[in-house]
Amino acid sequence: MPTNQIDRRLSIAPMMDHTDKHFRYFMRLLSKHAVLYTEMITTGALIHGDRKRFLEFNQIEHPLAIQLGGNNPANLAECAHIAESEGYDEVNLNIGCPSDRVQNGQFGACLMSNTELVSDCVNKIQSTVKIPVTVKTRIGIDEQDSYEFLEKFVNTVSVAGCNTFIIHARKALLSGLSPKQNREIPPLNYERVHKIKQQFPSLNITINGGFTELAQIKSQLEHVDGVMVGRAAYQNPFMLVQADKLLYEDDSPLQTREEILGKFKNYAVEQIESGFNIKSLTRHIIGLYQGQSGARKYRRMLSDAIPKELNACQYLDKVIQSVSRTPT
Numbered sequence: 001m002p003t004n005q006i007d008r009r010l011s012i013a014p015m016m017d018h019t020d021k022h023f024r025y026f027m028r029l030l031s032k033h034a035v036l037y038t039e040m041i042t043t044g045a046l047i048h049g050d051r052k053r054f055l056e057f058n059q060i061e062h063p064l065a066i067q068l069g070g071n072n073p074a075n076l077a078e079c080a081h082i083a084e085s086e087g088y089d090e091v092n093l094n095i096g097c098p099s100d101r102v103q104n105g106q107f108g109a110c111l112m113s114n115t116e117l118v119s120d121c122v123n124k125i126q127s128t129v130k131i132p133v134t135v136k137t138r139i140g141i142d143e144q145d146s147y148e149f150l151e152k153f154v155n156t157v158s159v160a161g162c163n164t165f166i167i168h169a170r171k172a173l174l175s176g177l178s179p180k181q182n183r184e185i186p187p188l189n190y191e192r193v194h195k196i197k198q199q200f201p202s203l204n205i206t207i208n209g210g211f212t213e214l215a216q217i218k219s220q221l222e223h224v225d226g227v228m229v230g231r232a233a234y235q236n237p238f239m240l241v242q243a244d245k246l247l248y249e250d251d252s253p254l255q256t257r258e259e260i261l262g263k264f265k266n267y268a269v270e271q272i273e274s275g276f277n278i279k280s281l282t283r284h285i286i287g288l289y290q291g292q293s294g295a296r297k298y299r300r301m302l303s304d305a306i307p308k309e310l311n312a313c314q315y316l317d318k319v320i321q322s323v324s325r326t327p328t
């Protein structure tokens with residue numbers, strides 16, 4: 001089993017349609033240390049689809065994990081190999097997504113009840129690549145929601161070669177709830193994840209679900225090795241600005257929103273020149289002024305059509321000027 005040298009105190013969750021390379025770049029401006037994840041990429045999409053689009057990233061994004069969705073050990077291993085060759089630092093297997101599409105493909109959360117297959121997948125990937133193989137899962141599915149069920153899952157899959165688990169601390173209901181409801185309705189049970197860490201102290205355990213403040217994250221680190229943040233990082237990204245200081249004892253000066261925006265602008269202009277649509281970049285920074293007095297104006301400027309007379313650089317300068325004049 002390869003040694004796992006990634007510092008996992010904080011990670012930003014994989015989120016479909018959100019954690020593309022532009023959002024990850026933005027996250028990296030907020031924290032130099034957080035582990036970043038791609039959206040879930042299915043093995044079929046990676047093997048047969050537009051590989052460059054799925055895998056492209058900026059070097060600044062390291063440490064960077066790819067999340068794979070699938071259930072065929074050979075295909076997963078092939079994808080892991082491709083990702084490793086492209087420079088990814090970790091391969092993560094999705095055992096938590098409850099969507100109908102994913103269930104129809106018989107992967108994601110429903111695999112929790114097939115530990116043998118998950119073990120085969122982990123084993124095959126782990127014997128193909130040198131980078132760490134991790135699993136993101138739930139505390140249970142449907143009626144299979146006892147502590148013993150989770151314990152057996154973690155035990156079996158760890159024996160197969162996975163020493164890092166990211167556990168979304170709520171179960172998934174595989175029928176009757178949408179993926180969104182499955183992130184809200186089943187109750188969170190942090191104690192269960194803490195207990196897994198107590199029982200398997202040599203495993204690296206990251207807890208996920210419902211964290212919105214750094215203080216909560218810091219106190220979770222008394223129980224587990226890492227905390228993964230999803231929605232809050234998207235909706236209120238500036239909550240992360242002190243993450244490096246509070247979680248990693250990194251004394252780099254704290255940045256202002258305007259400084260972050262300025263850096264993102266430079267990146268955006270470069271990306272637009274290489275063919276990306278401006279909205280595909282600016283959509284990720286809409287939450288930056290969340291809770292501030294200028295937030296509405298800022299959001300409106302980013303959502304409205306771009307004035308025809310402005311090029312991308314001028315437009316982004318205008319957005320920055322508008323918030324710079326707003327007391328925050």
Ligand SMILES: Cc1cc2nc3c(=O)[nH]c(=O)nc-3n(C[C@H](O)[C@H](O)[C@H](O)COP(=O)(O)O)c2cc1C
Nearest residue numbers: 013014015016039040094168209210211229230231
């Ligand atoms: C829009 C959206 C898309 C998501 N896509 C994925 C995904 O591709 N893979 C995955 O493992 N989890 C996915 N999730 C779940 C998150 O990774 C995370 O487990 C969940 O949101 C709970 O964490 P949070 O309360 O910090 O948001 C998604 C969540 C959201 C909101």
